[in-house]
Amino acid sequence: MNKPGLQITEHAELHGLNTLAVAARARYLIELDDPSGLADLLADPRFSGLPLLTVGEGSNILFTGDFDGLVLRLNHAQIELLDEQADHALIRAEAGASWDALVTWTLQQGWSGIENLALIPGRCGAAPIQNIGAYGVELSDVLSTVEVYDRVERACRELAAADCGLGYRDSMFKRQPKRFVVLAIQLRLQRAARLRTDYAGLREELAAMQIDQPGASDVAEAVRRLRRRKLPQPDVLPNAGSFFKNPIVDADLAQSLRARYPAMPQWPTADLHCKLSAGWMIEQLGFKGRRVGDAGIAPGHALVLVNHGNASGSALLALAREVQDAVYTRFGVRVEPEPQII
Ligand SMILES: Cc1cc2nc3c(=O)[nH]c(=O)nc-3n(C[C@H](O)[C@H](O)[C@H](O)COP(=O)(O)OP(=O)(O)OC[C@H]3O[C@@H](n4cnc5c(N)ncnc54)[C@H](O)[C@@H]3O)c2cc1C
CATH class of the missing domain: 3.90.78.10 (UDP-N-acetylenolpyruvoylglucosamine reductase, C-terminal domain)
Structure with missing residues (x-):
């Protein structure tokens, strides 16, 4: 059943695919490296009648039993600069890229806007699903476009962020979980975005780091320190x-x-x-x-x-x-x- 870039496992164990470390099985688990094969795969008679669940790192899923359907995991993970102007840039991240790797990459390139979202677990494909947010910033503040495979239209589409129904920990993707598979996201970031340090604890953390003129990387570091201290790490306590x-x-x-x-x-x-x-x-x-x-x-x-x-x-x-x-x-x-x- 497997070929390069496509791995299909029947009766797959999901214990390692959710950060609550709950035991569950899926009828099929498909890991796909190249999303251009997705439409054919979903039309395959073995899978077309089954419920579909697209997952990333499973850091926002609770399995309450086995999943009698198809669990899909997209592994394409490129991060690239699509357009660069003096003061802003358009950055594209594929669904399988780690969200925190994207934060780190953008800061290394000198772009700011998502530093407050450092260390949120999971992959870029999941980020718009609940419009991830932390320390006073939400994905919707910087999201430009979401590239999806639309299972109703049976076509790839680019959706403007304004059409994604993004709200507090919410989106139309969350409300219509069966319809869209997110393939990539595009973010508009700034060379010198206004830093958000007004959220509880952040200013104090920067003060403890003895930084009074913070840059975006300092804010990310302060957020990382706060998160490590305040939240249990899933690999230690799921x-x-x-x-x-x-x-x-x-x-x-x-x-x-x-x-x-x-x-x-x-x-x-x-x-x-x-x-x-x-x-x-x-x-x-x-x-x-x-x-x-x-x-x-x-x-x-x-x-x-x-x-x-x-x-x-x-x-x-x-x-x-x-x-x-x-x-x-x-x-x-x-x-x-x-x-x-x-
Ligand atoms: C310790 C910890 C701290 C966290 N802190 C925050 C926080 O500060 N802010 C915050 O917003 N969240 C937070 N989360 C929740 C979680 O990290 C985010 O929701 C993250 O975006 C989930 O990514 P994932 O890849 O693990 O997605 P999963 O858990 O695998 O999936 C989450 C949802 O997205 C859907 N999905 C995943 N990938 C795709 C795709 N490519 N296409 C369509 N649907 C998809 C799934 O079906 C599911 O509904 C935290 C989680 C943990 C464990």
Whole structure:
């Protein structure tokens, strides 16, 4: 079944393909180096009737059981400069490229705009799916185009970022997971972008590094230091980063919650809603460090679900549901999971 650049495994083990290290199998796993063969592959009668799940590093997926379908992994990973002007550049990264390698490469070339997104795990193909964001910056701030294979049109297309429905940890790709396979992304970066150092902890970290006139690489280094300190590393304690999104509620609910819980962190959004801290609410309920068998909440971070050893995906999901129900009962707010639950 295999030839150079194409590897097909039947009944493939997915344990090493998700950072929660959950045991699961796929009917087929296909690893493809050259995406020009994708349309033919998906039309192959062995695969055409099967559900499709495209994955990168599995750092935002929870498998709750075996996947009776086709898991596709695109490995083409070139990063290139498409256009360079004095003050900005257009950079293209293929789906299989590591996101953090892209951050490092752009900084080495002197381009800024994604330094705050340093060390986010995963591949470039997944970056637009939930519009990755951290430390006050989102992919949508710099995304120009997404190159996709559209399974409805059965054609490759280039979508302008404005047409991708990007929002907070959201996109139309996330809402229509079966339709698009992301082949590459194009980013518009600046020679001297305005640095975002106003996010909690970042300025303090730069001060601790004794840097008062930071460049983009300094900001990336500060973000890396913060992330290494604050988040459990998946190879040490398997996790998928923040498991819950910060809920966005209307201003009235936010106000009544503030009256009841004056210490509750709230951030007004541009459309007169309010973003609440899921982590704060979960911590108030005493979940931090909670463990049910091998499924747990990280001791240092209430938003992070962890696998202490052999937790099953369904055990992790049961714990997540318990957290959701408890938050709803106490605060009247629904916290939604961030990873894709399979
Ligand atoms: C320790 C840790 C910290 C994290 N911190 C952050 C953070 O700060 N900010 C943040 O936004 N996220 C964060 N994440 C989540 C995760 O890193 C990102 O969502 C990342 O983009 C996922 O990349 P991946 O390659 O692992 O994708 P996967 O987990 O493999 O897939 C994620 C989703 O994208 C889809 N997908 C993947 N590749 C493609 C493709 N080529 N075409 C179509 N669909 C595709 C999958 O089907 C799935 O729905 C963190 C995760 C961990 C483990």
